[in-house]
Amino acid sequence: MDTPATYFHWGFILISVPNGALILGMIALFVTALLAPFPGHRRHHGSEEAPTDE
Amino acid sequence: MSERIDPELRGSWTFAIRRYLARQLPLEHLLPERQPAFVRSWTYVFGAITLAALTWVVVSGAVCAFFGPQWWHVSPQGRFFNSLHFWSTQVFFVFMVLHLWAQFFGAGWRDGRALTWVTGVLLFVLSIGTAFTGYLSQENFDSQWIGVNAKDAMNSVGIGAFFNVLNFGQMYGLHVLLLPGALLLFVVVHILLVRMRGVVRPLSERSER
């Protein structure tokens, strides 16, 4: 890990492999969190969540 | 106020504060055992993970602070705790930013929650400052280079003599005491604000901001 990282260069963008991996990992985590089903309670497709106080 | 107050207690600061807290932050709001059914996305756990990572940042940092700057360079145990401090900071920032993204895309500031958002941004800024002084306190080549470059930025806005990034003693004090103190204070405020108001309702169901 102490050897200098590899860097990618596109136009004005210069980014190291570890930084790039970290940012891509964050995006992947965010997308996963959006798409993965949440455990715990089952979904009820009823009307109990419909707003009624408008 | 329709509620009746004992006339003898009018003007009592203690009573006023207790009444305010009891109304704003009853225990069932502070530690609710139920959440609205719409709370069923993994994006809700980013805040808790951020808080957990911050806990390890503080614990590993406290151990490093106890043994002092030489320790984390020369002893294997010190190197290990330095590494814990480094990686818990990385995890902390990763999940803080994911939490920020989730709150932004859910417009978490709606329905009287603007102050929660503002304190969150303040926490982000404080975290950057705390991390920055931490990088300056490492006592390695990275700190030297960051200091020599950052001094130009600090000097350009006129604060370089008062916030001297080349002064290890000053940066270390800020990093281990004053900035984390401020950070933890606002973490408490942020979490209390979240608990006082509860999570915001889904964005699509109402038109109000």
Place this chain on the structure above:
Amino acid sequence: MRGSRRSVDQAAYYAGVRMVPYDLVKELVLALAGTAILVLVLAAVLSSPDVPPVTIQSWAQADPTGFERTAVQELQGQSTSAQYGPPYNHATGSVQSFGFIQPQEWAGVHLPVDPARDFVLQPLQTASAGNPQLASALARYRAASPGQRSSWLDAYAHALDKATVRNGQVVVPPGSYGPMAEMLSNLLTIARSGALDGQLRSSTRFYQTDFTRPLLFLGDGDYFAGLAQEQHLLGSQWGVMNETGSYPGQTWLWLYTMWYQIPPYNASSSADLLVILSMGVLTVALALVPFIPGLRDIPRWIPVHRLIWRGSDR
């Protein structure tokens, strides 16, 4: 209505919403356990970046000619530090401004640094105790006129271009340098021995935690910046978000460091000030998103929220 009463009254706010069991404390404990395992594994497997600091000693040993060249520039008043300006001195070389906004000038000189005296002459004065040759060279330098000094310094600076290094000492071809060769070879000797590191740090106090002077001196030389360039740490290399070795850096500063790569910032001599002003405005805007029409509506237009709350608004 957006009264504070209503937002406080959670029961009213959640009217019509089904409340389901949700264990916040268990969530936090699991998060604590999960992050503990994650950081323990990362720390055990990957360790952390810790490239040893550069010292005046390691600089003088690795690049003796560059070290002497920097010392000559300090005496000539041509180094970055010598020409810096506030807060170190009254020069103007590194003073940044944006129109009438000149906070660096306004703040004034509060950390006085005289590079010729502090980095070169004072340490030599200390070293001259018990070294009559150096003492007389210093006396000759001090007695000389400014014109004489600068002609010696210019001649020596040119000679350094043709210098060779023998046994760690810089050897220059013969020339009319006055006392310069004597002074600089002595400075190099005390630097190589590590004594100069101690002198630059300690000044007149015993305890000390301020590294302003040795770091300014290091920063004036090319050796230090060369090491940083190898590690992609220069400002022009997005260096603010980079880390030594193969570790992730301060990626959260990506936007701050991006400005330094693009016009008009990258061509400006006041880039730091411009970037900080820009980031200040953007940070305030981020904090005030809830109040800024347009900005606060972006989440409405980008339907990520439909994924967060999918199924809940049917």
